[in-house]
Amino acid sequence: YKPSRSESYMNDEQIEHFRGLLLQWRGELVDEVSRTVTHMKDEASNFPDPADRATQEEEFSLELRTRDRERKLIKKIDTTLENLQNDDYGYCDACGVEIGVQRLEVRPTATLCIDCKTLSEIKERQELG
Structure with a gap:
């Protein structure tokens, strides 16, 4: 999205743009979570070989950690959508x-300006360390 010079910050057009962006991102994440559940059900085999079983458990563990991060991101997107609704975005x-x-x-769920984020990371x- 490229705002024009005369455009006011967080006008209706910008809000709708970011709402669409966030809803699309959220939809993609929800689809991915659904695919994971289906995949894990389909792939859940009882391997007689302990090495095969361990490999599968490790793959599932990695996939679950990834999905947990995505679940947290979905919550953050939901909070961001609430902020959009309440004109706090x-x-x-x-x-x-x-x-800005x-x-x-680049980061539609950002809650800090670049200066405050940089300061937070330095602290x-x-x-x-």
Whole structure:
């Protein structure tokens, strides 16, 4: 989405653009979760060989971790859609400034402006190490 210079921030057109983007992303994630459940049911075999069984369990474990991350992302998308509904979308949770259309294009669930996010990452690195 390319806003024009005279366009106001988070106008109806931008809100609809991001709503569509988020709903499409959410739909893709939900489809992937459904495919995983079907795949795991279809592939759940009782292998007599312990090595084969261990390989399958490891694959399932990796797939479940991936789906758990996606489930958390779906929750974040749902929260973002609520923010869109309540006119709270596109503004930094920490300082209140505009996050910016370009940043939201790259990361539609962003809740911090680039400055606050950078500061947050610096603090996190200092605390860890």
